Amino acid sequence: MTRNAPTRRGVALLLVLALVAGALPIIALAASRASAAAQLDRSRAQGVIADDLAWAASTPIAHWLRRDAALVVLPPDAQQPMVRVLEDAFEIDGTPISIAVTAWDLHAMLPAGAVRMGTPLRLLLPQDVRERLDALDEDPDGLDVFDAHRDHRPDARWIYPSLAAGEPSLGALVSTAERMAAQPTVRLNVNTTPAPLLARALRLAGRGGYEPIMQRRAQGQRSGPPPMPEGDGLPRILLSASSSSWGVRIDVRVGSVRRSWWTVWTRVSGDWMLQRRTPILWEPHPEFAR
Numbered sequence: 001m002t003r004n005a006p007t008r009r010g011v012a013l014l015l016v017l018a019l020v021a022g023a024l025p026i027i028a029l030a031a032s033r034a035s036a037a038a039q040l041d042r043s044r045a046q047g048v049i050a051d052d053l054a055w056a057a058s059t060p061i062a063h064w065l066r067r068d069a070a071l072v073v074l075p076p077d078a079q080q081p082m083v084r085v086l087e088d089a090f091e092i093d094g095t096p097i098s099i100a101v102t103a104w105d106l107h108a109m110l111p112a113g114a115v116r117m118g119t120p121l122r123l124l125l126p127q128d129v130r131e132r133l134d135a136l137d138e139d140p141d142g143l144d145v146f147d148a149h150r151d152h153r154p155d156a157r158w159i160y161p162s163l164a165a166g167e168p169s170l171g172a173l174v175s176t177a178e179r180m181a182a183q184p185t186v187r188l189n190v191n192t193t194p195a196p197l198l199a200r201a202l203r204l205a206g207r208g209g210y211e212p213i214m215q216r217r218a219q220g221q222r223s224g225p226p227p228m229p230e231g232d233g234l235p236r237i238l239l240s241a242s243s244s245s246w247g248v249r250i251d252v253r254v255g256s257v258r259r260s261w262w263t264v265w266t267r268v269s270g271d272w273m274l275q276r277r278t279p280i281l282w283e284p285h286p287e288f289a290r
Helices: 005-056 058-067 112-116 120-124 127-134 195-204 210-218
Strands: 082-092 095-105 186-189 237-240 245-254 257-268 271-283
Touching: 005 058, 005 095, 005 245, 005 257, 058 082, 058 095, 058 245, 058 257, 058 271, 112 120, 112 127, 120 195, 186 195, 195 210, 195 237
Parallel strands: 186 237
Antiparallel strands: 082 095, 095 245, 245 257, 257 271
């Protein structure tokens, strides 16, 4: 009995070790699932905050449009008709949060309809932008139309205006905010339109005044549109001192969650209205957070 006792204790110890060894993967799996569930709950909560912030941004955007949009003057070397509206960063319960709102003047770029109808100004656009527009069956009513026609480009940076883009994207060169009438009218704000486009548009419209406009812009001063030449018929290039249509990008980051929206605002009956709201970026996507 005394010789067999250590053996029985050894067997019992082996059984305990086997049970522990078998339980370890189960415990690890349970811990992993608990951690994933906590992370999922955290991601969902952060997503709710991000979405709420994106919607809440409409209030300062509308305020900026009413108070400041008509006063915007961009320097002569501006490559995009772009203005930073809002940028802020803070924390809530240790979670880092940032929000950035950037506006692009849609009346400082070529309307997609005018490009498709053959305005000579289309030659200022990159060839791939012209080809994408010409390939559509009808005039686009939003930038999301190009989202569905992407092939060799892996993300939306080529389509939607962004501060991160090295070169102006399609949405910073072409406006899809309004449908064209029978005449391919181009509306341009002389205080925000990039210099090459404004210079060519003034020549095409038979107007002078480019140098004085650029001199005033270099000093941060607004200009009015130069007078129309006498005997001009139906104008196809309309010049103004302000814009009635802006595209606004909203970028929100809450912890590991990122949201980006492209919105289009138009002045209707004297006030600004949100006309379109398109999601650009959802990380992680809600489909994977269910």
